[in-house]
Amino acid sequence: MNQSALKKIDWLLLPMIGVAVVVILWAISSATWAKELPSPLKTWQTSKSYILEPFAKRGEMDQGILRFTWYSLILVAKGYALALIIGTPIGFFLGLSKPFAKTFDPIIQVLRPVSPLAWLPLGLVLFLSAGKNASELGALFTIAICAMWPTVLNTAVGVRAIPQDYLNVAKVLKLSRTKTLFKVLIPATLPYMFTGFRLSLGIAWLVIVAAEMLTGRPGVGGFLWQEYNALIYEHIILCIVTIGVVGFVLDRLMSLVERRFKTA
Amino acid sequence: MAFLELKNVSKSFGGLSVLKDINLSIEKGEFVAIVGYSGAGKTTLISMIAGLLRPDSGNVTLNDLEITAPGPDRGIVFQNYSLLPWLSVYENILLAVDQCFPNWSAAKKTEHVEKYIAMVNLTPARDKKPRELSGGMRQRVSVARALAMDPQILLLDEPLSALDALTRATLQDEVSRIWEQNHKTVVMITNDPDEGIYLADRIIPLTAGPGATLGPSLKIEIPRPRDRKAINHDPHFKELRKRVIEFMLDSKGHRHAAIAKKLVLPEIEPEDLSIPHTFVNRRRVPLRRGEIKRETVEVDS
Numbered sequence: 001m002n003q004s005a006l007k008k009i010d011w012l013l014l015p016m017i018g019v020a021v022v023v024i025l026w027a028i029s030s031a032t033w034a035k036e037l038p039s040p041l042k043t044w045q046t047s048k049s050y051i052l053e054p055f056a057k058r059g060e061m062d063q064g065i066l067r068f069t070w071y072s073l074i075l076v077a078k079g080y081a082l083a084l085i086i087g088t089p090i091g092f093f094l095g096l097s098k099p100f101a102k103t104f105d106p107i108i109q110v111l112r113p114v115s116p117l118a119w120l121p122l123g124l125v126l127f128l129s130a131g132k133n134a135s136e137l138g139a140l141f142t143i144a145i146c147a148m149w150p151t152v153l154n155t156a157v158g159v160r161a162i163p164q165d166y167l168n169v170a171k172v173l174k175l176s177r178t179k180t181l182f183k184v185l186i187p188a189t190l191p192y193m194f195t196g197f198r199l200s201l202g203i204a205w206l207v208i209v210a211a212e213m214l215t216g217r218p219g220v221g222g223f224l225w226q227e228y229n230a231l232i233y234e235h236i237i238l239c240i241v242t243i244g245v246v247g248f249v250l251d252r253l254m255s256l257v258e259r260r261f262k263t264a
Numbered sequence: 265m266a267f268l269e270l271k272n273v274s275k276s277f278g279g280l281s282v283l284k285d286i287n288l289s290i291e292k293g294e295f296v297a298i299v300g301y302s303g304a305g306k307t308t309l310i311s312m313i314a315g316l317l318r319p320d321s322g323n324v325t326l327n328d329l330e331i332t333a334p335g336p337d338r339g340i341v342f343q344n345y346s347l348l349p350w351l352s353v354y355e356n357i358l359l360a361v362d363q364c365f366p367n368w369s370a371a372k373k374t375e376h377v378e379k380y381i382a383m384v385n386l387t388p389a390r391d392k393k394p395r396e397l398s399g400g401m402r403q404r405v406s407v408a409r410a411l412a413m414d415p416q417i418l419l420l421d422e423p424l425s426a427l428d429a430l431t432r433a434t435l436q437d438e439v440s441r442i443w444e445q446n447h448k449t450v451v452m453i454t455n456d457p458d459e460g461i462y463l464a465d466r467i468i469p470l471t472a473g474p475g476a477t478l479g480p481s482l483k484i485e486i487p488r489p490r491d492r493k494a495i496n497h498d499p500h501f502k503e504l505r506k507r508v509i510e511f512m513l514d515s516k517g518h519r520h521a522a523i524a525k526k527l528v529l530p531e532i533e534p535e536d537l538s539i540p541h542t543f544v545n546r547r548r549v550p551l552r553r554g555e556i557k558r559e560t561v562e563v564d565s
Contacts, residue, residue, distance in 0.1 A: 165342060165344060165345075165346040166346070166348060168316060168334075168342065168346060169346050169348065171316060171333075171334045172314065172316070172334045172335070172336065172338070172339075172340055173336055173359065173360055173363045173364075173413075174334070174335055174336055174363065175363060179363075183348075183359060184348065187348070187350040187351075188348075188350075190350075
């Protein structure tokens with residue numbers, strides 16, 4: 001066997017073996033100790049119509065899985081954009097100004113570990129007056145506030161890590177504040193910022209499921225919760241797999257973008 | 265009146281005196297080399313001329329104006345190139361040109377940048393990023409950037425010390441050639457006396473730190489253009505070289521005695537190897553004194 005064939009085995013066959021092992025364990029579990037857990041075959045049979053007609057719309061809470069994913073992704077995109085728009089400048093201020101960092105770092109460290117499940121009720125209360133849109137705004141608030149921390153912290157670290165050389169260049173050339181920001185600070189921080197953006201996206205995707213479960217919005221998470229209440233456990237597994245695959249794809253895409261911005 | 269003047273300049277960091285009583289005056293169009301040990305405060309000296317640092321006492325004047333902040337009238341070439349890695353060669357220089365000549369048309373700026381890229385023989389690498397260039401090429405970009413700003417004075421902070429010997433010689437010739445074209449005032453910091461003598465009109469040794477100060481100023485009367493091979497046999501070159509090195513070694517000799525007094529003992533408490541090491545009776549491992557939290561005092565009863 002030649003080298004390239006061996007490589008193909010490495011990255012195609014080995015992961016498939018990994019999947020197979022998990023599916024076998026799952027099948028054994030559902031046959032022995034976890035009687036309520038649907039078997040892999042049953043899961044496939046029940047979920048087939050959702051996968052094979054991924055964009056079908058039969059009712060508000062009965063749609064193809066990709067259609068649900070699409071709803072979730074749109075909400076994530078909005079919340080994530082909000083997180084970046086708010087988080088990046090905060091990160092810059094934290095990195096640039098020592099007094100600012102001293103003032104706000106403790107409160108950031110306290111707010112950062114708070115679970116999305118804790119933020120959501122507050123979000124709903126905040127936008128109570130919005131009526132019909134309350135659940136969407138509450139979910140956006142939750143995504144933004146949970147997902148922005150990695151962006152904030154990584155940007156701050158990136159700004160602090162800018163080599164003195166680059167700042168000296170800016171000083172010798174007498175670049176104005178705005179020019180220093182756009183010609184030196186931002187480009188020098190970009191690699192760190194993108195690491196933050198990538199981590200933030202991962203969190204945003206985690207939060208969406210929780211937010212949809214609690215608000216009952218149509219989407220992967222909302223569907224999962226509804227099917228749990230309807231005792232269709234096969235669809236829970238379908239949703240878990242979908243959430244995982246989408247999260248994985250998002251992370252891969254983001255790491256491609258991240259690599260594009262790595263300088264020196 | 266001297267063009268660049270340093271009067272009784274002193275600078276210390278955290279109570280440690282780095283430079284003391286620096287007096288230096290440089291005429292317009294002069295090429296002065298300051299040679300000193302690494303760590304002697306050479307970079308501190310040039311940073312003060314550049315305006316990146318302010319002296320603790322004394323003052324630095326250029327054209328009778330006190331230097332208080334960095335500015336594009338003093339082009340500086342840093343030891344570690346200081347190119348912005350996300351910009352190409354052309355863009356790095358353009359950033360400087362843009363800043364110094366904001367009123368020029370885009371075409372004039374481009375022409376100006378390209379002229380200086382050509383001057384340092386980098387036209388083929390015009391659109392490359394710094395990481396795609398060798399150390400010597402990066403330093404040439406840095407020189408081109410400084411020259412393109414058309415500064416009144418060019419400050420070279422050990423510009424060639426990170427390069428291998430062959431590249432270094434080539435770049436020395438290039439610096440020499442460029443200087444003969446435009447006769448800018450140059451202050452070059454170096455750790456190599458030969459380099460200083462080969463390139464400069466005047467060479468001044470810096471004593472070893474801390475509290476370094478400038479030694480006697482030695483005029484280099486070797487006619488230009490200088491020949492790298494012939495210069496080694498020039499009696500004047502040999503004499504200068506001897507004087508610079510002797511001065512620096514002497515200053516270092518004094519320094520050794522001073523430093524010996526300040527010797528701090530290591531804060532590691534060593535392991536006592538005379539105690540047998542068994543499984544039950546464990547020998548104490550070496551430890552830092554700073555980490556000892558408990559102290560036992562034995563008192564005779």
